[in-house]
Amino acid sequence: APLHSLREIHSRTYRCVKMCIGDWMMIKAKQKFQKPTRKLPIRLDGKVLTKENIVEPMRDIRRALLEADVSLPVVRRFVQSVSEQAVGVGLIRGVKPDQQLVKIVHDELVKLMGGEVSDLVFAKSGPTVILLAGLQGVGKTTVCAKLAFYLKKQGKSCMMVAGDVYRPAAIDQLVILGEQVDVPVYTAGTEVKPSEIARQGLAEAKKKNVDVVIMDTAGRLQIDKAMMDELKEVKRALNPTEVLLVVDAMTGQEAAAGNSFLSIFNPWSQHSTVEIGITGAILTKLDGDSRGGAALSVKEVSGKPIKLVGRGERMEDLEPFYPDRMAGRILGMGDVLSFVEKAQEVMRQEDAEDLQKKIMSAKFDFNDFLKQTRAVAQMGSMTRVIGMIPGMGKITPAQIREAEKSLKIMEAMIEAMTPGLFIFCCLKEILSTKS
Numbered sequence: 252a253p254l255h256s257l258r259e260i261h262s263r264t265y266r267c268v269k270m271c272i273g274d275w276m277m278i279k280a281k282q283k284f285q286k287p288t289r290k291l292p293i294r295l296d297g298k299v300l301t302k303e304n305i306v307e308p309m310r311d312i313r314r315a316l317l318e319a320d321v322s323l324p325v326v327r328r329f330v331q332s333v334s335e336q337a338v339g340v341g342l343i344r345g346v347k348p349d350q351q352l353v354k355i356v357h358d359e360l361v362k363l364m365g366g367e368v369s370d371l372v373f374a375k376s377g378p379t380v381i382l383l384a385g386l387q388g389v390g391k392t393t394v395c396a397k398l399a400f401y402l403k404k405q406g407k408s409c410m411m412v413a414g415d416v417y418r419p420a421a422i423d424q425l426v427i428l429g430e431q432v433d434v435p436v437y438t439a440g441t442e443v444k445p446s447e448i449a450r451q452g453l454a455e456a457k458k459k460n461v462d463v464v465i466m467d468t469a470g471r472l473q474i475d476k477a478m479m480d481e482l483k484e485v486k487r488a489l490n491p492t493e494v495l496l497v498v499d500a501m502t503g504q505e506a507a508a509g510n511s512f513l514s515i516f517n518p519w520s521q522h523s524t525v526e527i528g529i530t531g532a533i534l535t536k537l538d539g540d541s542r543g544g545a546a547l548s549v550k551e552v553s554g555k556p557i558k559l560v561g562r563g564e565r566m567e568d569l570e571p572f573y574p575d576r577m578a579g580r581i582l583g584m585g586d587v588l589s590f591v592e593k594a595q596e597v598m599r600q601e602d603a604e605d606l607q608k609k610i611m612s613a614k615f616d617f618n619d620f621l622k623q624t625r626a627v628a629q630m631g632s633m634t635r636v637i638g639m640i641p642g643m644g645k646i647t648p649a650q651i652r653e654a655e656k657s658l659k660i661m662e663a664m665i666e667a668m669t670p671g672l673f674i675f676c677c678l679k680e681i682l683s684t685k686s
C-alpha cells in the first residue's frame with residue numbers, strides 16, 4: 252500500500268484508539284481513586300503473624316472472651332482454631348501484631364455467629380407457627396408478646412397461645428401483655444395438656460385467618476425428660492415453622508454447660524439424643540451488664556442462628572441480631588478494631604493513588620499502545636469494550652466495524668515496523684498535520 256494511505260489509516264486509528272483507551276483508563280483510575288475497591292490488595296509490612304508473636308495478644312483475647320461470659324470450652328476451641336488460622340497472615344503496614352490479631356478474631360467471631368442477619372422464616376401457606384422454648388425465667392413470656400408486637404409492626408396479624416400450665420401467673424402475664432400490644436391470646440386454663448392447648452389454639456388461629464401464631468411454653472429450672480417429651484408433643488401438634496430457643500444473655504458461662512437447655516445440642520450431653528429441632532434462638536436481657544458471650548456459645552454449641560435479641564423489658568425492645576455488632580461487644584476492643592479498619596482503608600487508598608500516578612506518568616509509546624490494544628481485545632469484542640465506556644453510546648456499529656478493521660491493520664503495521672521506520676512515520680504524520 253502507498254505510504255500516504257497507510258499513514259492516514261495509522262494516524263486516524265491511533266488518535267481514535269488512544270483517545271478511547273486514554274479516556275477509559277482515566278475514568279477507571281478516577282473511580283478507583285474516589286472509591287477504593289475491596290479488590291485492591293492491602294499493602295503488607297513484609298512481616299507475618301507467627302506462633303510466637305500471637306501468644307501474648309491471644310492471651311488478652313482469651314481473657315476478653317471469658318470476661319464477656321463466653322463459656323470456657325467454647326473459648327478454648329475458638330482460640331485454638333483462630334491461632335492456627337492467624338499464623339502466616341501478613342501484617343498490614345503500620346499495624347501491630349496484636350492489633351491485627353484483634354481484627355482477625357473479630358472477623359472470625361462475626362463469621363461464627365452467622366455473618367449476616369438471619370431472618371425469621373414464614374410459612375408459604377396457612378399460619379406461620381412459632382414455638383418458644385427455654386428455661387424458667389429467661390424471658391419467654393415477655394418475648395412472646397414482644398415478638399407479636401414486632402411482627403404486628405411488620406403488618407402481620409398475630410395470636411399468642413398460653414401454654415405454660417405450670418405457672419398460672421404466666422397465663423395472666425401473657426393476657427395482660429396481649430392487651431398491652433393489642434394482640435389476642437388463646438388460653439385454656441391450667442387443667443388442659445399443653446399439646447391440647449396448642450391444637451385448640453392453632454385451630455382458633457386458622458378460623459380467624461391469623462398470619463402468625465406464637466406459642467409460649469413452660470420453663471423448668473433445668474431440662475428433664477418430662478419437659479422434653481412435653482415439648483415434642485407440642486411440636487407434633489403444631490408442626491411449627493420456627494422453634495426458637497429463648498436464652499438469657501446473662502447466663503453465658505452456663506449456656507453450654509451440662510444442665511442447660513443448650514446442652515441438648517451438645518454431643519457430650521446426656522440429652523444429646525433428644526431432638527426437638529430448634530431452628531434458631533432469641534437472646535434476652537442484652538441490656539444488662541453482660542457483654543453477650545452467650546451469643547457465641549449458642550451458635551457454637553447449637554449451630555443454629557440467633558435471630559432476635561431482647562434489649563429491655565418494654566414491648567418495643569426486640570430487634571434483629573447483628574453478628575458484627577455482637578462481635579464488637581463481646582471483644583470490647585472497639586478502638587483497636589476501628590484503627591485497623593482505618594489502616595486498611597489508608598493502605599487501599601495509597602494503592603489506588605499509586606495506580607493513578609503510574610497511569611498519569613506512563614510514557615505511552617507504540618509498544619504500550621500495542622500492549623493496551625491487545626489487553627483491550629482480550630476483554631471481548633470492540634462493541635462490548637466500547638459499551639463499557641461512558642458516553643460512547645452514539646458510536647454506530649458500522650463505525651465500530653471500521654475501527655476493528657483499522658486496529659488489525661495497525662497491529663500488523665507496528666509489528667512489521669523497524670524503530671527507524673516507526674520514527675519516520677511519526678515525523679511524517681507530525682509534519683503533515685502542521686502543514
Ligand SMILES: Nc1nc2c(ncn2[C@@H]2O[C@H](COP(=O)(O)OP(=O)(O)OP(=O)(O)O)[C@@H](O)[C@H]2O)c(=O)[nH]1
Pocket residue numbers: 385386387388389390391392393394415418421469470471535536537538539561562563564568
Ligand atoms: N432487662 C430485661 N429484662 C427482661 C428482658 N426480657 C425479659 N425480662 C424480664 O425477665 C423476667 C422474666 O421474664 P418472663 O417473661 O416472665 O420469663 P419466662 O421465661 O416466661 O419465665 P417462666 O414463665 O418462669 O419460664 C421478667 O421480669 C421480665 O420483665 C430483657 O430483654 N431485658
